[in-house]
Structure formats: C-alpha cells, structure tokens
Amino acid sequence: MSTEPVRESPDVYDVAIVGAGPAGLSAALNLVRARRHTIVIDGNRPRNAATFHSHGFITRDGVSPLELRKLARQELQEYPHYEYHQAMVTAITRVDGGFSVASKAGLQKSEYTARTVVIATGVTEVMPALPTLRAFYGTSIHSCIECDGYEERGGHLAMIGETDDLADRAMLLSQWSSDIIVFTNGVGTVTDMDEAVLADRGITVDRRALDDVVGDQTGLTGIRIATGEVVPRSAAFVRPIYEPALAYVDSLGLATGIDGHLVVDAEGRTSLPGVYAAGDSAEPGPRQLIVAAGQGARVASALNGDLARAVFANPAAPAYAGAPSAAPVDSLPATVEPALARDRH
Numbered sequence: 253m254s255t256e257p258v259r260e261s262p263d264v265y266d267v268a269i270v271g272a273g274p275a276g277l278s279a280a281l282n283l284v285r286a287r288r289h290t291i292v293i294d295g296n297r298p299r300n301a302a303t304f305h306s307h308g309f310i311t312r313d314g315v316s317p318l319e320l321r322k323l324a325r326q327e328l329q330e331y332p333h334y335e336y337h338q339a340m341v342t343a344i345t346r347v348d349g350g351f352s353v354a355s356k357a358g359l360q361k362s363e364y365t366a367r368t369v370v371i372a373t374g375v376t377e378v379m380p381a382l383p384t385l386r387a388f389y390g391t392s393i394h395s396c397i398e399c400d401g402y403e404e405r406g407g408h409l410a411m412i413g414e415t416d417d418l419a420d421r422a423m424l425l426s427q428w429s430s431d432i433i434v435f436t437n438g439v440g441t442v443t444d445m446d447e448a449v450l451a452d453r454g455i456t457v458d459r460r461a462l463d464d465v466v467g468d469q470t471g472l473t474g475i476r477i478a479t480g481e482v483v484p485r486s487a488a489f490v491r492p493i494y495e496p497a498l499a500y501v502d503s504l505g506l507a508t509g510i511d512g513h514l515v516v517d518a519e520g521r522t523s524l525p526g527v528y529a530a531g532d533s534a535e536p537g538p539r540q541l542i543v544a545a546g547q548g549a550r551v552a553s554a555l556n557g558d559l560a561r562a563v564f565a566n567p568a569a570p571a572y573a574g575a576p577s578a579a580p581v582d583s584l585p586a587t588v589e590p591a592l593a594r595d596r597h
C-alpha cells in the first residue's frame with residue numbers, strides 16, 4: 253500500500269496558510285515536510301520591507317527581509333505538497349468539511365477549499381501623523397528596539413509616541429544610549445513619577461506638539477516642534493499602534509484580545525476548531541522574525557498532530573492513499589480554553 257497521504261479531493265488542501273512572512277513560511281515548511289497539501293496565499297507586502305537589514309535571526313543577522321523570504325520560498329519549492337498564490341485573501345468562510353478562502357489579485361478572483369487555515373498576516377502600523385516620518389522609517393527611525401538598538405548605540409536618540417508606555421520604552425532604550433528625549437507629541441502619557449525616574453538617568457520628556465521629523469541624505473537630523481524649533485537627534489524609535497488587519501476572517505467570529513490580536517492557546521489554536529494563527533497576528537504587539545518563525549513551526553506541529561490524531565478518533569477515515577477520506581474538521585480538538593477567550597472589542 254502506498255504511504256502517500258490521502259487527499260480528499262484534488263481541490264481540497266489540507267491547509268491554507270494566509271501570509272508568507274516568517275510565521276507563514278515556517279509553518280508551510282514544516283507542514284509540507286509532514287506531507288500536508290498546503291497552499292500559501294500572500295499579498296507580498298512585508299511590513300518590514302522598509303528596512304534593508306533585519307537583525308537577530310540566527311545565521312541571517314543583517315539579511316534583507318526580502319532575501320529572507322526568497323530563501324524560504326526557494327526551499328519550499330522543492331516540496332511537491334507546496335503551492336503558492338500571490339493574492340490578497342478577502343474572506344474566509346466555513347463550508348462543509350473545512351473552509352473556503354476567497355482571494356483577489358488585481359481583477360482575478362480565486363477561491364480555495366482547505367480543511368484547516370493558518371492565519372499569519374502580521375499587523376499594520378498606525379504612526380503619529382508626522383508627514384516625513386515614513387521617509388526615514390527603517391533606516392534611522394525604527395520601531396523595534398531589540399532589532400535596531402545595537403545599530404543606534406550611543407546615538408542622540410528620540411523616543412516618539414502617543415501611547416501610555418513611552419516611559420517603559422525609554423527605559424528599555426537606555427540599554428543602548430544614555431542620550432534620550434521622549435517626545436509625547438502632546439498626546440502620549442508619561443506620569444510625573446515616571447518622568448522623575450527617567451530624569452534620574454538623564455532622560456528628558458518633551459510634551460510639546462510636534463510638526464515633523466527632519467533630516468537629509470545621511471538620515472534623521474532632528475525633531476521639529478510645532479513652534480518651529482528643531483531638537484537635534486541622530487535617530488528615533490517610534491511607538492506605532494499595531495492593528496492586525498483581520499476583517500477577512502470576520503465571519504468566523506474568532507475570539508480576539510482587547511488589542512485586536514487573535515486569542516490562541518499555547519500552540520496557536522484559535523477559538524474555532526481548524527483555524528490556527530502564528531506570528532504578529534496572534535501576539536499582543538509585534539515580535540521578531542525568529543519568534544514569528546518559531547511560532548510558525550509550533551503551529552505546524554500542533555495542526556499536523558491534530559489532523560493525525562483526528563484520523564485515529566475516526567476509524568472510518570484511514571490516512572493513506574487507497575483509503576477513503578480524512579477526518580472532518582469538526583473533530584479537531586477544542587481550541588482556546590474558554591477562560592482565555594476574551595470578548596471581541
């Protein structure tokens with residue numbers, strides 16, 4: 253008897269992975285190695301494309317984000333169970349035996365059916381409304397302190413944001429420089445007590461409204477206050493507000509946390525059997541490439557294991573070719589513990 257895993261129908265994938273960042277690609281690699289028929293659908297707009305060098309990924313420190321993706325996709329192409337489709341997923345809905353995934357690339361619309369889904373579409377960033385900020389984002393304005401703090405070590409740094417965790421961000425940043433000014437743009441909150449703690453370490457807080465950032469070909473040179481004054485700075489860390497763009501799964505009613513991220517259990521199962529999530533869409537706040545890749549591998553292991561065990565729970569559904577059908581999606585294990593599943597906001 254063949255040991256090639258059964259495929260319910262040539263039109264039904266075992267897994268549809270939405271998003272081909274490190275989370276989605278890592279999940280894909282582990283799933284195709286488990287011989288799960290996997291389609292990866294990706295809009296190919298990496299959030300980190302703004303930078304030329306990404307840091308902290310073992311063996312790939314300093315690699316360009318696009319190169320990292322290219323290498324991963326080259327590896328995946330060696331596997332017969334892998335398919336890739338460049339498109340934006342517009343809707344995922346429940347259908348008999350799994351999920352229907354609708355996508356759009358220009359005028360071309362496609363629809364795929366899969367027994368399970370992995371959501372790995374990352375987050376979008378809402379920045380303080382400073383007109384020129386994006387021009388320096390990824391080169392001398394950064395959001396991830398752990399990723400780019402080393403390159404800006406010893407610099408004259410700004411911490412810009414409109415949230416209530418700026419003091420904490422500045423404390424973290426002080427590992428890389430002692431010259432830091434926190435700019436709240438008149439919106440972000442730093443308590444008097446936190447301001448005093450920061451002042452003890454030479455970090456000042458500027459609560460004035462900002463006009464813009466300024467710079468030249470060499471990079472950022474300063475922060476322009478609404479009054480016109482320019483405060484010289486050589487680099488900045490900005491605190492965006494992160495929003496997972498998950499409208500395409502609205503109809504599934506997945507549990508989300510107060511920050512809008514998907515609630516998952518320790519292995520990446522969402523509140524709906526058959527739907528898994530990994531990477532920045534599943535964590536409060538963006539992490540790092542290697543963390544997202546690790547989560548992708550973890551979710552692949554859980555998903556593959558769930559499908560394998562479901563076959564044994566359903567003796568009428570042997571796993572290998574020549575046998576009739578696979579386990580139904582409803583027989584996959586319960587996902588998020590009710591206590592973990594918080595209301596949507």
Ligand SMILES: Cc1cc2nc3c(=O)[nH]c(=O)nc-3n(C[C@H](O)[C@H](O)[C@H](O)COP(=O)(O)OP(=O)(O)OC[C@H]3O[C@@H](n4cnc5c(N)ncnc54)[C@H](O)[C@@H]3O)c2cc1C
Pocket residue numbers: 270271272273274275276293294295296297298299300301302303305306307308309339340341342372373374375389390395396399400497500530531532533538539540541542544
């Ligand atoms: C400027 C910048 C610099 C960074 N530098 C570093 C660094 O040096 N080191 C580091 O470790 N981390 C860095 N990060 C963080 C890192 O990029 C993220 O943590 C990581 O990419 C998250 O991986 P992910 O797979 O969850 O999502 P992403 O990498 O964001 O990938 C999500 C993918 O999903 C696709 N997508 C979104 N919606 C849809 C849809 N509806 N349909 C189809 N596809 C969709 C997107 O096009 C994208 O390709 C940086 C981030 C930024 C913004």
